[in-house]
Amino acid sequence: MKNKLVDLRNHLFATLEGLQDEEKPLDVDRAMAVSDVAQKIINTGKLELHLLDLVGQRARSEFLGLPAPEPPTKRELSLIR
Template structure:
């Protein structure tokens, strides 16, 4: 499990397995999956806070981030506002 989407898929698969009347998942296993998932979710909350503090500069790839480029109406690509802000912060750090 490397992304929030994969975690979400895994949790929904666990719910589906719990509800399977023919072969339900053992309750202890489902509880363990839920507990481990909560730890992962809590680490994602820390990542969100770090991204907020750094302006999105720091990311692990677990959570999706803004696209590197945006496309204008004429089809040309340009930097996203987030990338521009990152570049400006980098320039300010280099000047300091």
């Protein structure tokens, strides 16, 4: 996956800056479209994390760009039981 959550944030901040540019303001309708698409991307990321949680996988999330957590050690597992 090429884009990460940090890239989405950067695009949203650029959109916000475009709205505030007095010399060449960004069209409000276009900014709303960017916001709508961003929300859909965020929702798919939430769904991805929820799915990983439901199935108990300890995998990395491509959306967040974070490494997978280390599996628990035998000692940590014994503390849970």
